[in-house]
Amino acid sequence: MSEQIWALDSHHQYEQNHFFYGEGCVQDLTSLLDEIGAERPMLICGENVGANEFVMGRIDDAVGDRLVHIYKGVRSKTPESSADRGVELKREYDADCIISVGGGSASDTAKAIVAKDAEEGRSWDDLKATITDGGQLDVPPMPEPKDPVVAISTTLSAAEVSEAFGVTDFDNEERKVLVDEKVRSTACFYDPELAATTPSYTIASSGMNALDHAVEVRYSAVTGDNPFYQATAEKATTLLFENLEAAVLEDDEEAMEKVLYGSALSALGIIGGYCINHAMNHVVCGYHDISHGDGNSILLQHGIRYNFEAVPDRVMSIADAMGIEEGGSDEERLETMLSEIDSLQERLGVPRSMSEAGVDEMPDEHVREMAEHAAHDPGMAANPRPVDADAAFEILQDAW
Structure with missing residues (x-):
């Protein structure tokens, strides 16, 4: 290197x-x-x-x-x-x-x-x-x-x-x-x-992937303190979260333009920015017939929840960019944000679990093998909270 x-x-x-x-x-x-x-x-x-x-x-x-x-x-x-x-x-x-x-x-x-x-x-x-x-x-x-x-x-x-x-x-x-x-x-x-000629589902799935980019850049150990990448990730989060539904379900031309820009902004800082979600997703998509966008949709909430313990302020900044109202404890606001993400996924028709994506229940030894690979994925180097095979195993089980 x-x-x-x-x-x-x-x-x-x-x-x-x-x-x-x-x-x-x-x-x-x-x-x-x-x-x-x-x-x-x-x-x-x-x-x-x-x-x-x-x-x-x-x-x-x-x-x-x-x-x-x-x-x-x-x-x-x-x-x-x-x-x-x-x-x-x-x-x-x-x-x-x-x-x-x-x-x-x-x-x-x-x-x-x-x-x-x-x-x-x-x-x-x-x-x-x-x-x-x-x-x-x-x-x-x-x-x-x-x-x-x-x-x-x-x-x-x-x-x-x-x-x-x-x-x-x-x-x-x-x-x-x-x-x-x-x-x-x-x-x-x-x-x-x-x-606009792309199938709506592809826009929805890839849009969740872009949203995941922006989220990871926000809490990455490498980019989380970079004010420039934080600014572009914040704007990307807002553009995608506020406009993805209209672009997908209403064929709204202005919304489509905004999510295209949000997508581009989401990848500024992605090297050093992507961490737990992408690291886990490389394994999920490698082992199963799940697209990259669907995989990151599935893992989005799990990565946010896992990293909240280590970097609550950065996770709360994601809630700010999504327009989640302040009030109550950070833990309560976290749950509100995850609920809003879940609701958006449901409306878009993208999977929120591997089972929704058609993956049959997995034997523990299969999950253990996936977890070992995930823990050694290059993306884990930038995660703000260490991820060993045991932690990856629990996330994969929860994500099924």
Whole structure:
């Protein structure tokens, strides 16, 4: 892991993404590609997005003749195999830029493609982040220069903002997290017209994931005292909590625009910001057929409750951002906040437990195995309250 040069409590630098936002903003893709010198971009997406004539037509108008290939092999949870195929196609078509269209899996696949292509000869295990026996995050260096990634978001995953990404080894039921500043999206596009074509449930599920981002940034041991990330996380929490229902259930265009911005803001500070919820979720989604958004929806309340004991003031700041009225003890206000989250989840139709997501009752030995993996996930390094296998076991049982 590279040496930390700046003291975390005295230095701040915002992420280097270029954000384009508002209706019709995707037309600016033309000038953006000119600016970064991308002459042979390859577009990647899933099959559903690739069949969306409105979305693909808008992007085709902006990219034009320079597009060398469209790879529709993006899959949920970013299987290593789909990323590896993307690397093969990037080399075959000599692409010099990857444009992702869709949600978190598209963004992660794009980052995985440019990373694996550049770090030739290294395996996913060579590149994955791990947590040491002492609880420190160990990130292998990836020194090779990377081709640019451009992200066009049609969900609220916010994966496009950060320099982290994940690939899934389904053979070993492992979600591998990788981190490289050079794969951070050069530009992110948030066009509400495009997002409005996404199925409502996907917006709901990915929206809960974005809300979870903001919550974790608020109470993380790394970002919890950073006033800049606290400001962006607070705004993200408010935008998402107040507008997600209208965006999903009422097709409200203004609400959709607000949750897109809330999603982008939620991921500022996510490196060092994500902790217990994401760490547990990597295991839940690795072992079971649960999407990343649904997993974080399930674990959201459990992470808040667990960390309240260690950082009650930070948890109460989350309640403030959600507009939970003051009054009574912090414990009473905590329960009111969790009840409000639960009510929002119920209205959106997203799962609040693994059983609601279709997971059968799990034997203790299965839960123990999941708990051991969760306790050693890289995300646990930033949690404000230590999480050992016993604590993870209890959370998983409660979350079922």
